[in-house]
Amino acid sequence: DTAVSQTPKYLVTQMGNDKSIKCEQNLGHDTMYWYKQDSKKFLKIMFSYNNKELIINETVPNRFSPKSPDKAHLNLHINSLELGDSAVYFCASSQGDGYQPQHFGDGTRLSIL
Amino acid sequence: EDQVTQSPEALRLQEGESSSLNCSYTVSGLRGLFWYRQDPGKGPEFLFTLYSAGEEKEKERLKATLTKKESFLHITAPKPEDSATYLCAVQARGSARQLTFGSGTQLTVLP
Numbered sequence: 001d002t003a004v005s006q007t008p009k010y011l012v013t014q015m016g017n018d019k020s021i022k023c024e025q026n027l028g029h030d031t032m033y034w035y036k037q038d039s040k041k042f043l044k045i046m047f048s049y050n051n052k053e054l055i056i057n058e059t060v061p062n063r064f065s066p067k068s069p070d071k072a073h074l075n076l077h078i079n080s081l082e083l084g085d086s087a088v089y090f091c092a093s094s095q096g097d098g099y100q101p102q103h104f105g106d107g108t109r110l111s112i113l
Numbered sequence: 114e115d116q117v118t119q120s121p122e123a124l125r126l127q128e129g130e131s132s133s134l135n136c137s138y139t140v141s142g143l144r145g146l147f148w149y150r151q152d153p154g155k156g157p158e159f160l161f162t163l164y165s166a167g168e169e170k171e172k173e174r175l176k177a178t179l180t181k182k183e184s185f186l187h188i189t190a191p192k193p194e195d196s197a198t199y200l201c202a203v204q205a206r207g208s209a210r211q212l213t214f215g216s217g218t219q220l221t222v223l224p
Contacts (some may be wrong), residue, residue: 004156015146031210041198043157043214056211090156094210099164102212104156 003027004105006091012111016111021076021108024089031055031101033092034075043090049074078110084095086112115140115205117215125221126191134186134218136201146184147212148177149200157200160186191222 004025015021025032033048047066048056054066058103063079074091088109092102118137124142126132145164150156161170163179170177174195176187186199188205201213 022125033210041216043200043202043212045213046186047209048210050210059213082114094155099162101159101162103159106154106156 003091004091004093004103006105008106008108009106010111012113014113015081015083017081018053018077018079019110020078021089021091021110023074023076023105025072025091025103026095027093027095027103029093029095030071030104031070031094032071033093033094034076035072035090037088037090037107039087047074048077072076081110081112083087083112086110096111115203115213116202117201117213119199119215119218120200121217123219123221125164126188128192128222128224129190131189132189134182134199134220136186136215137182138184138185138201138203138215139182140203140205140213142164142205144204146179147202147204148184148186149202151198151200151217160199171205188220191220193222193224196220197221209219 008064025105031050037043046060049068065077067075088107091105092104096112116139120135148160155217161177166181178185180189200217202214
């Protein structure tokens with residue numbers, strides 16, 4: 001009964017390729033997020049979707065595009081991958097007006113060769 | 114700009130040796146302060162939310178407290194299974210639910 005699930009868990013690819021990471025939540029939450037965790041372990045917000053509308057975009061390069069087919073899914077598509085994109089990407093979800101905690105998936109480790 | 118600083122970066126304790134982790138923050142109006150636990154290869158797991166100075170929350174061996182400038186996570190008589198990275202995050206009023214995280218404290222409890 002996984003609450004927030006991401007696929008794949010590991011992604012190894014060449015520079016310049018395009019890839020997608022999928023995220024699904026079964027908590028009935030109305031907001032989903034993508035975070036990037038770098039080598040220094042800082043988690044930084046990339047995107048947030050509330051009821052299928054983008055409400056945050058924290059100066060992320062436009063090579064990154066979130067896509068939400070419905071409020072239970074938020075996928076992350078990345079074009080023209082660069083070495084600096086290597087990181088762990090976490091999906092999260094929450095409900096309500098922001099006072100509720102965010103629940104995280106187990107991450108996708110992206111490695112660019 | 115909202116900022117969160119956690120200290121120490123790493124902490125090694127003997128089983129049963131109590132201690133505290135610190136989270137200092139600057140934020141333009143605090144909506145909430147969140148504590149998470151992260152195990153290797155896993156996502157952050159929610160522990161506590163604190164909303165106002167003076168508030169305290171407890172769960173098993175963990176107790177979180179909040180002042181206007183910092184939060185402490187007190188660990189009483191820790192066990193090896195408490196070993197993890199503990200993350201602190203703040204959410205500002207008026208923010209679109211964005212969390213600003215610190216870099217975490219890596220706790221190791223030795224048997």
